[in-house]
Amino acid sequence: MQRTDRRTDTSATELQRWLAALATVLATLAAMTVVAALGLWLAGADSLPGGGFGSVLAATVLMALGVPAQLEGGAVFVATAQGGITAIPLSVTLVGALVAGAVFLRPLRLHAVVGPGELLGRVLRTAVLWVAAVVLISLGAQHSFTVSTGEELLDELGSLIGAEPTVGFKVEPFPAAGLGLLWLVVVLALALAVSRRAPLPSRLVRFHSAVRPAAHAVLTLLLVYVGLALVVGLVTAVTQGQARETLAVIMLGLPNLAWLALGIGLGASWHGHVTDTIGLPMPEPLAAVLHSGQDVTLDLGTLAEQDGRAWLLLVLAAVAVLLTGTGMAMHAPPGIPAWRHALHLAVALALAMLLIGLLTRISAALGLSLLGLGARGATELEPNLLVAVALGAGWGAVAGLIGGAAARRLRRAES
Known part of the structure; x- marks a missing residue:
């Protein structure tokens, strides 16, 4: 009977930890999506042709994680479009980082110290769910648009011969997963570094006075x-x-x-x-x-x-x-x-x-x-x-x- 109770308690605890990891992922993505959507709407992205707003929104969230978007396209064999965008919308990044750090650290707030195994387990659970979410988002971060060359004669010529230039953007899932995982690890490490109250493994407590006051002060400056x-x-x-x-x-x-x-x-x-x-x-x-x-x-x-x-x-x-x-x-x-x-x-x-x-x-x-x-x-x-x-x-x-x-x-x- 006692063994059954222990197994039940262990299962309930494990479920709570997975739910805490899921809460971190969902809260972070929700905050980033809201900020990115509002920014894109203000920028006029809601009028993009072909229902491209959702794809651009997905790409923007991924770019906030440091994932580049590749531009490519063309028409028949006479028109091509090539390029790329590597720019981080840091408003989206900052909001996501603050939410991720706060939600991740919240279940630990009542502990004086935390074991390295428990902390690593929480990070790994969050990372697994996060990578899965990033890969799913990357699948929707692709779209194509017909664009203008900037020259009226060239645009008319392209229309006549069926060679209108197009630009399509896409995000590769595997690089997105890798860079998204790197973003999460850095954010969680910084959250532990700047927090004054979050518990640390006993071996890291001695670094508290050396790291946390300076890290917290610089974060405040930023x-x-x-x-x-x-x-x-x-x-x-x-x-x-x-x-x-x-x-x-x-x-x-x-x-x-x-x-x-x-x-x-x-x-x-x-x-x-x-x-x-x-x-x-x-x-x-x-x-x-x-x-x-x-x-x-x-x-x-x-x-x-x-x-x-x-x-x-x-x-x-x-x-x-x-x-x-x-x-x-x-x-x-x-x-x-x-x-x-x-x-x-x-x-x-x-x-x-x-x-x-x-x-x-x-x-x-x-x-x-x-x-x-x-x-x-x-x-x-x-x-x-x-x-x-x-x-x-x-x-x-x-x-x-x-x-x-x-x-x-x-x-x-x-x-």
């Missing part, structure tokens, strides 16, 4: 920048017209712009270009720098040439990072020397700059040709990663030293 960008975006939508387009950028790419502003303010640089044929929505000063058709450097200097207010990004970044250092030191255990605060924040901010660089990369290319004639366009934005990481480490070290000294004085004043 979220504050997104919040400031949201305020600026809403004010812009209300006061300068084109509200729908501005809101579409907010729902799809707000962190892209916010974290780009943080990186530029810290001295990092990107290089790239935007041609006249195809481009992505972006603020006027940024577009003015990139819209030359040639490869240019995007940094604080080139941005300030278009708008002198860009120098405020340096002031904002300096103040924000110094406050981050102070906040980190205040939440760390007392007695930690200033050099350790400097080391912890240097590593955390360097990693943040690495992620910012990787996440704000944009590569959107489209080539159309009809009988050897046609139009081409591209948007490219690539970070100088080594410089960005070094700057993050330098700023973090300085802010950690100053923050550690400030925290000591604040504690003395309180006592």
